[in-house]
Amino acid sequence: MEKNRVLMQGNEACVEGALVAGMRFFAGYPITPSTEIAELAALRLPMVQGSFIQMEDEIASIAAIIGGSVAGVKSLTATSGPGFSLMQENLGYAAMTETPCVIVNVQRGGPSTGLPTSPSQGDVMQAKWGTHGDHPIIVISPSSVLETYHLIIRCFNLSEKYRIPVVFLMDESVGHMREGIELPNKDEIEILNRKLPDENNHGWLPYAASGDEMTPEIPPFGMGRKYHITGLVHDERGYPTSNTDKARTLITRLIDKIENNREDIITYEENVPEDARVAIVCFGGTGRSVKRAISKAKDENLEMGLFRLITIWPFPEDEIRELSQKVDHIIVAELNNGQIVNEVKRMANCNCKVHHLGKVDGTILMPDEIVNKAKEVLEHDA
Amino acid sequence: MTHEIIEKYFRKEMMPHIFCPGCGHGVLMKDIACAIDRLDYDKDKICIVSGIGCSSRASGYMDFNTIHTTHGRAIAVATGIKMANPELKVVVITGDGDAAAIGGNHFIHAARRNMDLTVFVFNNNIYGMTGGQFSPTTPTNDYGTTAPYGNIDQEFDIADLAKYSGATFVARGTVYHVDKTIRLMERAMLHKGFSVVDCISNCPTYYGRKNKKGKAPEMIRWQQKNSIDSKAAEKLTQEQLGEKMIIGEIHHDNREEYTYKYQKIKDRFKEA
Numbered sequence: 180m181e182k183n184r185v186l187m188q189g190n191e192a193c194v195e196g197a198l199v200a201g202m203r204f205f206a207g208y209p210i211t212p213s214t215e216i217a218e219l220a221a222l223r224l225p226m227v228q229g230s231f232i233q234m235e236d237e238i239a240s241i242a243a244i245i246g247g248s249v250a251g252v253k254s255l256t257a258t259s260g261p262g263f264s265l266m267q268e269n270l271g272y273a274a275m276t277e278t279p280c281v282i283v284n285v286q287r288g289g290p291s292t293g294l295p296t297s298p299s300q301g302d303v304m305q306a307k308w309g310t311h312g313d314h315p316i317i318v319i320s321p322s323s324v325l326e327t328y329h330l331i332i333r334c335f336n337l338s339e340k341y342r343i344p345v346v347f348l349m350d351e352s353v354g355h356m357r358e359g360i361e362l363p364n365k366d367e368i369e370i371l372n373r374k375l376p377d378e379n380n381h382g383w384l385p386y387a388a389s390g391d392e393m394t395p396e397i398p399p400f401g402m403g404r405k406y407h408i409t410g411l412v413h414d415e416r417g418y419p420t421s422n423t424d425k426a427r428t429l430i431t432r433l434i435d436k437i438e439n440n441r442e443d444i445i446t447y448e449e450n451v452p453e454d455a456r457v458a459i460v461c462f463g464g465t466g467r468s469v470k471r472a473i474s475k476a477k478d479e480n481l482e483m484g485l486f487r488l489i490t491i492w493p494f495p496e497d498e499i500r501e502l503s504q505k506v507d508h509i510i511v512a513e514l515n516n517g518q519i520v521n522e523v524k525r526m527a528n529c530n531c532k533v534h535h536l537g538k539v540d541g542t543i544l545m546p547d548e549i550v551n552k553a554k555e556v557l558e559h560d561a
Numbered sequence: 562m563t564h565e566i567i568e569k570y571f572r573k574e575m576m577p578h579i580f581c582p583g584c585g586h587g588v589l590m591k592d593i594a595c596a597i598d599r600l601d602y603d604k605d606k607i608c609i610v611s612g613i614g615c616s617s618r619a620s621g622y623m624d625f626n627t628i629h630t631t632h633g634r635a636i637a638v639a640t641g642i643k644m645a646n647p648e649l650k651v652v653v654i655t656g657d658g659d660a661a662a663i664g665g666n667h668f669i670h671a672a673r674r675n676m677d678l679t680v681f682v683f684n685n686n687i688y689g690m691t692g693g694q695f696s697p698t699t700p701t702n703d704y705g706t707t708a709p710y711g712n713i714d715q716e717f718d719i720a721d722l723a724k725y726s727g728a729t730f731v732a733r734g735t736v737y738h739v740d741k742t743i744r745l746m747e748r749a750m751l752h753k754g755f756s757v758v759d760c761i762s763n764c765p766t767y768y769g770r771k772n773k774k775g776k777a778p779e780m781i782r783w784q785q786k787n788s789i790d791s792k793a794a795e796k797l798t799q800e801q802l803g804e805k806m807i808i809g810e811i812h813h814d815n816r817e818e819y820t821y822k823y824q825k826i827k828d829r830f831k832e833a
Contacts (some may be wrong), residue, residue, distance in 0.1 A: 204645045226830045230644045235670040239637035242667075244631065245567075246610075247640020249628060250649065254641070272574060272631050400626035400642060401649050403605045407572075407621050409629040418575060419621065 182366055182403055184360040189327045189353040190215035190257075192360070193283060194223060196328040197255050200335035201370060202281070203229035204254040206243035208236055208262060211295045212351040213285035216257035237262035241269040244280045244550060247409050248273075249408065251399025255282035260302060264347070265312065269360040270344055271310030272410045272432065275344035277386070277395060279373055282335045283316055285354040288541045297541030298352040298513040300463055304417045306346045307492045313430060314489070315437040317444060318339070318492040320348040322466035323444055329488065336371040337444060341436055348491065352543055373397075384415040386429075393436035445495045451484030451505055457553045458484030458502055458522060460523055461512045462491055469512055474547035476539035483553055502528035508556045512536045532556065570594040570604075575622050583777030585736035585762035586683050590619045592739060592760075593652070593681060596746035607650045610639040612664060614690050615681030616656035617760075625662065631662030636671045638689070639678050647820040649729030652750065653680040657698040658688050661717050661769070662726040665697070672726035672740060674819045675754045681746065682719050682757065685764040704771045723757040724812040730756035736763055737783040745810065756819045761788075 187195070193216050205220035207213075211220045218443050221231045229252075234240040237258050242490050244254035258266065263284045273280050286302050288294030306318045321327040327349065334345040376383045376396040385406040388395045398404050400534065411419040412426045420426070448466070466487040473483045486502050486509075488495060499522070503509060509531055511520035520535040527533050536552045538544055567573075571594065580586050597607065604766045611617035613632035620627040630638045636652045654831065662669050663669045667815040671678060687705060688694040695705030697717045704711060709774075723731045730752040734742030742760065749756035774780050784806075791809040794802055804832035 188654055204641070206641060206644075225823075225827045227828070229826075229829055230642055232640065232823075234637065234640070235666050238634065239640070239667050239670070242634040242637030243641030243644070245630075246638040246643075247645035249638070250643035250645035253644070269634065305713045400608050401606055401644070401646060405605065405624055405626055407627045407629070409621065410631060411629070416574075422610075435642075 184478055185362060186359050187324055188215060188355060188357045189349060190285065191326045192324045192328040193257070193331050193347070193349070194219040196331035196337065197281070198223060198227060199365060199368060200332040201253045201372070202255045202335065203227065203257065204244065204247035204252045205231050205336040205369060205428055206234050206240045206247065207256050208234055208240050208258065208504050210237070210259045210262045212354050213259045213403065214284060216283060216285070216466060219401060220355055221320045228403055228478065237265040238269065241266040243279050245269060245273055248278050248280045249400055251402070251455065253279070253339070255281050255480055257284065257285065259285050259287045259295070260289045261291070263302060268308040269311060273308070274314040276381070276409050277397065278344070279338040279342050279400060281331070281338055281345050283349060284363070285349045285351060288352055288539070294541040298464060298514055298543055299539070300350060301464065301518070301539070302348060303491060303513070303518040306348055311546065312432060315343055315433050316346060316492050316496040317343055317437065317490070318346045318464060319489060320350050320463040320464055321353055321391070321486065323353065324356060324361040327353060328343040328360065328362070331440065332368060332370070336369065339371050340394070340396065341392055342373060348463065352464040353555070356460055373561040385399065385417045386417040388393050388432055388436070389441065393432055393439065395502070399530065411468060417429065420487065430459055431550070439543055441493050445498070446489040447498060448487040448489065449485065449502070451486070451502065452482045455482040456507045457510060458486055458506045458508070459512055459549060460486045460488070460499070460519065461511050462481065462488040462519065465512050465514060468544045468546050469549055472546035475546050476550045481550070491519070496526050499523055499526040500528070500530070503530035506531055507560065508532050510536050510552055510556065515546065516536050563567070565733040566591060566594050566598060570597065570624055571622055571625050578622055579618055581582070581766040583763070585685065585781070586619060586689060588623065588739065589681070589683055589742070589760045589762055592734070593746055594623065594768055595655070595743045596750060599743070599747050602650055607652065609652050609654060610635045610642065611654045612656070614656040614688065615685070615787045616654055617659060621682070624821055629790045633659055633662070634667065635659065636678065636680065640671055641760050642674055643677055643820060645663045647824070650750065651678050653678055655680060655682055657682060657684045657686060657719065658696040661697040661719060661722065663819045664755060664805040667721065668724040672723055672728040672757070675729050677753055678755055679752070680755070680757045681733045681751045682759050683762045684719055684759055685762040685768060687764050687768035687769055689764050691773055694833035699768070706771070719757070719759040726756070728757050728812070729754035729814050730776060731776045731818050732757070733759040733761065733806070733808045735761040735788060735808060737781045737784040738788070741809065742825060748810070749754045750768070753821070756817065825833045
């Protein structure tokens with residue numbers, strides 16, 4: 180098969196990648212700046228014998244994809260800040276019931292209706308803590324159209340493997356950006372599907388977990404294994420219980436299945452020259468500004484390092500700790516009032532100085548602003 | 562017969578159930594099992610989806626593919642199941658608060674789409690699980706713990722709400738009228754489209770006690786005395802009908818169902 184060079188928008192790449200991953204059900208509600216994802220899903224899904232439905236709101240949208248996944252179909256929804264807020268309760272339900280699904284949040288400026296068509300990275304903490312209670316989550320953020328294509332596939336793979344909702348945290352600037360990209364050959368792409376119980380496994384219990392993934396083998400409804408799903412604390416049979424041991428066992432396993440598999444889940448881009456005294460930590464579309472800033476600084480003989488988070492949650496704790504031992508300063512560049520910076524400070528633990536470079540006016544960080552911030556922190560040192 | 566139904570369709574390991582003594586929900590739950598028993602369905606292809614509340618605990622006791630979802634969202638989850646696999650028979654068990662308050666939007670939109678779901682609303686006019694607050698079907702002037710001076714809200718008629726939102730099969734049964742309710746449930750499940758049975762239940766613990774309606778037997782007798790079949794009601798004037806509750810089949814039409822229409826779109830892209 181020949182490689183295929185196309186001009187594509189980030190939101191389009193999200194749908195095309197999801198289709199390659201095996202997404203065959205989409206439920207959504209129109210909201211800027213994610214609407215193109217719903218529009219393209221509506222057009223493309225019936226072509227591959229999949230299904231699209233426009234629901235009455237975002238609460239219904241995530242509920243419907245949970246239903247779709249329970250019926251065994253890889254399911255996607257896409258939204259932006261206000262809709263993501265509405266989805267929070269069922270995000271926790273998907274985590275608790277271990278229902279694989281992928282939720283795209285093309286971030287806009289917030290809070291509230293905020294800046295609907297402007298870039299922002301203000302939903303980082305909401306993606307982690309938006310739903311109530313201790314729960315696991317995986318959050319991934321792309322910085323380009325091609326990466327959007329690849330990472331949405333990764334979102335589905337991780338979601339299936341660990342039976343967990345995965346949030347794909349895009350920036351408006353990535354969602355609406357058009358780039359020429361080379362689509363990979365389909366046979367070069369790894370696709371993972373959820374594990375199903377062996378037919379001969381007569382002692383099978385829906386919520387009994389095993390293996391390194393610590394993830395249960397739950398078949399779709401209608402496959403001949405009748406069982407119960409509930410958002411209540413449940414035992415291995417899936418039945419509600421308020422037994423303290425069983426509650427602790429369940430919640431601990433849900434958290435540990437992600438914590439114990441950090442190496443498999445966490446990816447990032449790192450490039451820190453040996454003589455760099457400053458490193459910039461960033462994620463998503465801001466990575467583009469940072470890379471330009473680094474090359475501009477190099478022209479002025481200022482070496483800067485790059486650490487771009489691809490997996491935001493679970494947070495790459497060890498990697499950031501190591502980074503803090505390599506440089507004197509970390510600047511966290513993010514389009515918010517300071518969210519990831521606190522995670523970085525927690526891991527740097529005074530090994531180096533950590534600075535925040537944020538923006539909340541609906542514009543992106545410009546390369547010069549990043550270079551100037553680096554110069555400023557170094558001058559202050561001198 | 563009852564013993565056979567329990568053996569065949571209930572999860573004995575989940576017993577005893579949490580319904581209060583005298584609660585009508587247990588009868589309605591058994592009615593559903595009896596209705597399914599009359600139909601030639603593969604048990605493995607039946608999904609029971611519920612929301613939150615007393616009614617919604619029923620899913621856990623029934624031996625099918627069962628899912629107890631979040632408050633108000635059963636119909637939205639059921640919609641996803643049906644869209645993803647239209648071969649499944651998807652039944653929703655919900656309550657008056659779950660279906661008509663927090664889930665009201667999903668209820669009317671699933672009706673508008675004529676999605677092939679069967680919804681049994683266990684309607685006991687109260688929020689029981691949280692201890693007796695007034696619900697969207699608590700009659701005006703009745704009492705609840707959050708209506709200590711009498712309810713000033715106007716109540717919803719679940720059957721009317723379903724009918725005028727686009728449901729294509731609407732009926733009402735009661736805990737008293739066992740045989741009739743089983744037949745209505747059976748017809749609702751056979752119907753291809755959005756079908757609703759408003760199942761009048763009784764909550765002696767909260768609604769009954771707050772409103773001096775007596776214990777379970779009195780409340781169930783009230784259902785008998787204050788209801789009239791839809792066919793008999795047709796022959797009566799509004800005056801003769803008075804305050805009587807219409808039971809039986811209330812509305813039926815054959816509008817095309819949603820997943821059938823969507824399949825026709827998919828078929829355009831099927832390779833010849």
